[in-house]
Amino acid sequence: PIIGVRVTIFRGEGDDAEGFETETDTSGTFLFEGLGIGTWRILADPEGYYPLRVEEGVAENQHTKASYRIEKQSYNSYDVIVETSEVAREVSQVSISAKQAERIPGTFGDVLAVVQNFPGVARTQGADVVVRGSAPEDTRVYIAGIDVPIIYHFGGLRSVLPVGMVERIDFYPGNFSVEYGRATGGIIDVDLKNLAPKKIGGYADVSILDTSLYVEVPINEKTAIAVAGRRSYIDALLGPLLPDDGTTFVLPRYYDGQVLASYRPAPAHRLETFIFYSDDKFEVLFDEPVGDRFNFNVGETFFIRFENLQAQLRETAKYQLSDSLTLRGGLDYLFARVDYSVRAPAVNPSDDEDGPPRLDEDDFIFSEAVGSSHSTAGFAQAEYKPIEELLLIPGIRLDHFSRTKNFALSPRVTARLDINPLWALKAGVGLFVQEAQFQESDSVFGNPDVELEKAMHYSFGAEYRPEKHIKLELTGFYKTLSDLVVSSDDVREGNGMTEPLRYDNNGAGRVIGLEVSARHELAKGFFGWVAYTLSRAERKDNDDTEYRLFDYDQTH
Numbered sequence: 001p002i003i004g005v006r007v008t009i010f011r012g013e014g015d016d017a018e019g020f021e022t023e024t025d026t027s028g029t030f031l032f033e034g035l036g037i038g039t040w041r042i043l044a045d046p047e048g049y050y051p052l053r054v055e056e057g058v059a060e061n062q063h064t065k066a067s068y069r070i071e072k073q074s075y076n077s078y079d080v081i082v083e084t085s086e087v088a089r090e091v092s093q094v095s096i097s098a099k100q101a102e103r104i105p106g107t108f109g110d111v112l113a114v115v116q117n118f119p120g121v122a123r124t125q126g127a128d129v130v131v132r133g134s135a136p137e138d139t140r141v142y143i144a145g146i147d148v149p150i151i152y153h154f155g156g157l158r159s160v161l162p163v164g165m166v167e168r169i170d171f172y173p174g175n176f177s178v179e180y181g182r183a184t185g186g187i188i189d190v191d192l193k194n195l196a197p198k199k200i201g202g203y204a205d206v207s208i209l210d211t212s213l214y215v216e217v218p219i220n221e222k223t224a225i226a227v228a229g230r231r232s233y234i235d236a237l238l239g240p241l242l243p244d245d246g247t248t249f250v251l252p253r254y255y256d257g258q259v260l261a262s263y264r265p266a267p268a269h270r271l272e273t274f275i276f277y278s279d280d281k282f283e284v285l286f287d288e289p290v291g292d293r294f295n296f297n298v299g300e301t302f303f304i305r306f307e308n309l310q311a312q313l314r315e316t317a318k319y320q321l322s323d324s325l326t327l328r329g330g331l332d333y334l335f336a337r338v339d340y341s342v343r344a345p346a347v348n349p350s351d352d353e354d355g356p357p358r359l360d361e362d363d364f365i366f367s368e369a370v371g372s373s374h375s376t377a378g379f380a381q382a383e384y385k386p387i388e389e390l391l392l393i394p395g396i397r398l399d400h401f402s403r404t405k406n407f408a409l410s411p412r413v414t415a416r417l418d419i420n421p422l423w424a425l426k427a428g429v430g431l432f433v434q435e436a437q438f439q440e441s442d443s444v445f446g447n448p449d450v451e452l453e454k455a456m457h458y459s460f461g462a463e464y465r466p467e468k469h470i471k472l473e474l475t476g477f478y479k480t481l482s483d484l485v486v487s488s489d490d491v492r493e494g495n496g497m498t499e500p501l502r503y504d505n506n507g508a509g510r511v512i513g514l515e516v517s518a519r520h521e522l523a524k525g526f527f528g529w530v531a532y533t534l535s536r537a538e539r540k541d542n543d544d545t546e547y548r549l550f551d552y553d554q555t556h
Contacts (some may be wrong), residue, residue, distance in 0.1 A: 001028025002070075005046045011039065020525055027379055048073055048267070073266065084400035091175045091414050091428035091459045092475055092515070094118045098166035098193075100527055109205060111157040111166050112151065115188055119475070119515040119531040120173035122554040127156025130552045131173050131186035132477055133511030133537025134455075137437060138185030144192050144274065144537040146312045147182070147334060152234075153280050155255040157209055160256045164203065164214035167193040173515075174457045174477055175428035178379040178395035179316065181332065184455035184481070185431045192274060195224045195262040209234060210254075223263045223268075231255040254280045303425075304344070309337040336375075338438070341368035342445065367444035373403035381412075387498040391416045401435050406452045408433040424463040426475075431456055434486045440503045447488075447503040456480045461515075469521040474514070481509035486541045504542070509550065511537045532556070 010019030014422025026028045035058045044052040052070045068237045098111050101165070106114035115121060120132045128136035141160070152159050172187040179185045187304055202215030212230035219225060235251040256278035262269045279396035314365045316330035343366045368424065381395030397410040419425065433452045440446040461475030484507030492501045513535035534556060 001026070002046055002049075003028065005044050008043045009035070009040050010043070011041055014383045022523070024526055038156075043315070044068070044070065046070070080149075085237070090172055090177065091426045091461060092120070092173050092415075092477075094171045094173075095168055095244045097168050098163050099213075100522065101166075101169060102163045108164060108207060108209070109157075110159050111163050112161065112188070113168060114169065115171055117529075117531065118171050118173070119473075119517045120186070120477070120513070120535075121553060122533075122535070127152040127159075129186070129188070130554070132479065132513060133509075133535055133550060133553065134185030134479075135552060138183060138434065138453075138455075140180070140183040140185075140187055142180075142187065142189040145189065145314050147310070149308060149310060150278070153256070153278065154252050154282060157252070158254070158446065160258075160276060161190065162212060162214050162230070162258055164216065164228060165193050165226060165258060165260050165274075167191045174479070175412070175430055175459050176412055177393070178381050178397035178410065178416075179328075179330065179332070179380070181377050181399055181410070181432075182334070182375060182398050182434050184434050184453055192260065192272070193226075194270075195226055195260055195272075196264075197224055197226075213454050217456075222265060224261070226260040227258070229255070229257040252280070252282055254278070305341050307339045311335045324385045326383040328383070329379070330378070332377040332379065334375040335372065337370075337372045339370045342366070344445070367442060369443075373401070375402070376400045399433060401452070404435055404441055404448075404450065406435070408452055408454075422465055425461070426463065427460045429456070429458050436503070440485045445502065447492075447501055450485050450503055451505045453484050453505075454482045456482075469523040471521075473517045476514050477512070479509075479511040481507075481511070481539075483507075484509060484539070488542060506542045507539065509537070509539045510547065511535065511550075 001024070002028055003024060005024045005028075006021060007024065008019060008021050008178055009032055012018055013033070014547045015082060018036075020032055020035075022030050022032065028540060037058055037060050039055055039057050042052070042054050042056060049070045049072055052068055054068065056064055056066060058064055071201050076327040096114060101107065101111040101114040102109050104114045104117060106117075113127070115129055116123060118407040121466045122130040122133075124136075129139050130136060131139045141148055151161075168191040170187075170189045170191065172189075174186060176187045180189075197216045197218045200215065202213065205212045205214075210230050210232040212228065214226070214228040216224065216226035232252070232254045235253045256276065258274070261273045265271070310359065312335070313333045314330065316328065317327065320326045354419040377397055378395040379395065381393055384392045384394075386392070392413070392415050394411075394413040396412070399408045399410065400406070401408075411433045412428070412432075414428035414430075415426070417425045420424060432455045435441070435452060436446070436450040441448055441450050457477070457479055459475055464472040466472075485503050485505055486507035488501045489506040490501040490504065491498050513533060515531070515533045517529060518530040520526060535554065537550035537553040539550045540547045
């Protein structure tokens with residue numbers, strides 16, 4: 001028996017087309033019920049086998065029962081098939097395929113936008129993801145395990161990834177494993193498609209914002225390539241329609257391109273290359289052009305220029321000592337080179353005690369630098385099953401940040417208890433750290449002595465599966481935040497001068513909440529979920545004695 005094979009049954013064309021999908025169970029069996037009378041076509045194309053294409057007739061009031069044998073593509077005597085179920089390592093994890101994500105209403109076909117519908121995620125005006133009461137910058141986005149600093153075009157209109165190259169999105173709202181770091185909120189990991197097309201295919205996506213094209217081509221039996229591109233035309237459409245009365249308008253323009261290539265020298269090995277490029281521009285249109293030009297410029301005195309080059313190396317190894325103990329460990333290294341220059345008005349405390357900070361236009365400060373930073377981490381964890389129903393995963397991660405000259409040791413542990421085939425209990429606790437934002441540790445605009453921000457995650461939940469394709473979850477979570485970087489009115493002595501401190505680590509926070517979700521996996525042509533989160537996020541700054549509601553707090 002071949003387990004988990006997707007079987008499609010269909011007939012008709014155009015408006016008369018109809019079809020259904022299912023998967024084989026542990027005995028290799030699949031079942032379709034309620035089919036119309038007549039002839040149906042059946043397709044199954046499991047990896048490593050030749051495709052199955054047959055026709056079967058369905059008669060009134062009769063069962064049609066058949067057995068199919070399909071041929072392997074290779075009969076290498078050294079091939080070994082190992083069947084096992086994937087270990088559920090995370091307390092809270094949501095995974096969705098790209099094909100499902102692009103069909104979610106309100107996402108405009110952008111697969112990453114679906115994350116805003118997941119449990120624990122608050123709704124925002126733009127593309128910011130607020131996970132369990134954490135700030136947007138506390139959640140990291142990965143592509144195939146690699147940290148990507150800018151995943152959205154300006155304004156959050158679109159992500160820089162085409163849906164055709166995405167296989168799956170994994171979302172961890174908290175208590176994620178030691179393989180991930182440099183974040184105190186959540187993790188979004190985008191898994192790229194295992195490129196293996198059998199013929200040339202693609203799509204064109206035309207919307208009111210932009211047009212994107214995607215095509216994938218099989219070069220030979222071992223090599224395939226996919227190419228995609230997108231260009232917005234908001235500026236081209238609106239530009240001629242704007243009134244010519246001296247008014248200033250800001251129009252966004254963006255484009256991006258991607259290349260994914262895959263080479264499989266042998267069935268057990270795959271070499272993959274992914275290159276992507278994106279470009280964004282805001283054009284300020286004046287009745288009369290201004291004389292100065294900067295990357296981001298207002299008038300003649302305020303500008304920002306920022307360039308970032310980033311590279312990452314990640315290696316993970318797994319070793320199974322016994323049926324009850326597996327060890328995992330690895331290295332996670334991130335290199336960043338920054339070249340920037342900024343000239344901006346000084347930010348000073350408000351004259352009104354409860355008012356916003358004051359911009360002193362006559363007191364401008366300037367900063368520029370070129371430098372490199374290294375973030376190096378090692379991690380190790382064990383997957384231990386003292387009894388068949390209980391899985392314990394203790395782990396530890398050691399991080400070093402060269403920009404802020406900090407070390408951090410982050411212990412974490414999660415547990416899962418399968419009470420019976422229907423019910424399971426899950427729990428986790430762990431420490432998570434991240435660096436201050438770049439501008440917060442800048443020697444001119446910030447405080448180079450700021451320390452790491454820290455968060456302790458606690459969660460406990462229950463999972464109920466009345467059917468294989470239906471899962472109900474209830475998860476309670478609590479987070480304590482410490483050493484948060486916040487604005488400071490204090491001063492410091494340096495080089496014989498008194499200068500503002502600007503930032504320090506005297507902020508604190510706490511978050512408590514409850515997540516409820518019901519999910520129906522793809523079965524009988526239907527999938528979907530309902531999620532509700534009850535949450536309260538609070539913060540406390542330098543001299544505050546009482547907690548206040550966080551700016552991103554959403555109760556429901």
